[in-house]
Amino acid sequence: MSTDIDIRQALRVFQIIADKGEQRGNRHYFKGIYAMSGFDGYDVELTDEKVTLNIYFHSRFDLGYKNQIDKEAFFEKINKIDALRKSKDKS
Template sequence: MSTDIDIRQALRVFQIIVEQGERRGNRHYFKGIYATSGFDGYDVELTDEKVTLSIYFHSRFDLGYKNQLDKEAFLDRIAKIDALRKSKASE
């Protein structure tokens, strides 16, 4: 388990993807990231097919990745999507 994940940021990004993304089956897709949630809404998942961030009840999480470059690219995408929220708020 990694400790360098901003859970609040990840949850904001999840919401952005659900609101602005394209629905693909049971997932939403936006700017390279897929978002899904459990049937009860307590568990959410963000993935780019190389990295998967699973967020559980009480902000527990698992981050699965094969190499550091994939992880960094994923976290960069998350940050860029979150920055869209900030730029939209300043308009």
């Protein structure tokens, strides 16, 4: 488990994907990231198929990845999606 995760940012990105993403089965897809929530809404998952971030109740999380390059690419996608919100706020 890593401690360098911005849970608030990840949850914002989850909401952006849920709002703007394309429905694919039980997940939403937007700009390279899939988002899915548990049936009760207390846990969410963000994944790009190489990296998976699961966020649980009380901001606990698990981050799964095979290598640092995949992890960095995943968080670059997360940052780009979050930046869409920031640019909208400036308008």
